[in-house]
Amino acid sequence: MARFRTWTGIALAGALSLSLAGCSSTGGKRAEDARKAAAAQGKAAVNTPRWTVAMITHSGDGDTFWDIVQSGAEQAAVKDNINFLYSHDDEAQQQAQLVDAAVDKKVDGIIVTLAKPDAMKAAVARAVKAGIPVVTVNSGSAESKEFGALTHIGQDETIAGEAVGEELNERGRESAVCVLHEQGNVGHEQRCDGVAKTFDGKLQRLYVTGTSMPDVQSAIEAKLQTDKSVDTVVTLGAPYADTAVKAKQGANSDAEIDTFDLNAKVAAGLKDGSLGFAVDQQPYLQGYEAVDLLWLYRYNADVLGGGQPVLTGPQIITEDDADALADYTERGTR
Secondary structure, three states: OOOOOEEEOOOOOOOOOOOOOOOOOOHHHHHHHHHHHHHHOOOOOOOOOOOEEEEEEEOOOHHHHHHHHHHHHHHHHHHHOOOEEEEEOOOHHHHHHHHHHHHHHHOOOOEEEOOOOHHHHHHHHHHHOOOOOOEEEEHHHHHHOOOOOEEEEEEOOHHHHHHHHHHHHHHHOOOOEEEEEEOOOHHHHHHHHHHHOOOOEEEEEEOOOOHHHHHHHHHHHHHHHHHOOOOOEEEHHHHHHHHHHHHHHHHOOEEEEEEOOHHHHHHHHHHHHHOEEEEEOOHHHHHHHHHHHHHHHHOOOOOOOOOOOOOOOOOOOOHHHHHHHHHHHOOOOE
């Protein structure tokens, strides 16, 4: 496999022994059926009690990134004899209510994202007070320890943004637009802040309605039409990269499209040159390690990180890496 450029050390819980079944990253019924089939065929590698772990994320419907996170979590759950419950809501108050519901069920562990930490603080505190171990993933690394979580698993969003800024410099870019598709998401702001910190050129922020791809496309297209100096568009999620490519075509622009996160479409875009590079935070690893860590904590009181986040990225992925990742993105694990 190609050697990917890694911008920060990645702490892993030992060597992963993965027996992976094919899983779609397209979302919907096909992905759900594939996940159920994988779980049905798997066998636990341990004889510990069948603990229940709930994962509650801020994902909206149809977000392929969270399909990959969920796939990793479910695979670890099979191995660890865990009863895995998944729920999500992109509205922070509803996400907090889902955490409360998991606490009421007296689950044995909770995995939660903190995209909007202020709205989640009370719910996480209730879980901790109830004696339920909590692991945060993906977003909220700065708040995780303060809220009482065992650890945080994900990438440092500021470091990831800084990596993008450096990459843009290497590519000779001079004027970039950072497209934020979820207002109020602290991780997204941190990504753009990181880009601004290291990028030598001009960086603008474009806030779009991420729940409507037509609106996203029209907003990016309008920006490229009105500001011909823009030579780069950076999207903050894999599903938005393809939309940005369409907007570029509609605006008859030569801007390079780059993105955070990776999926099969992004890998294909890197290969055919419609995308410049992607920043991979390894969502499969986030889900897998979160479940595995809660099992380790229940079984052996183990905790990773030493009080610091366990980093799963970022990695800068380019055209040179696309072929090596193709099989993994097709099965929904990268």
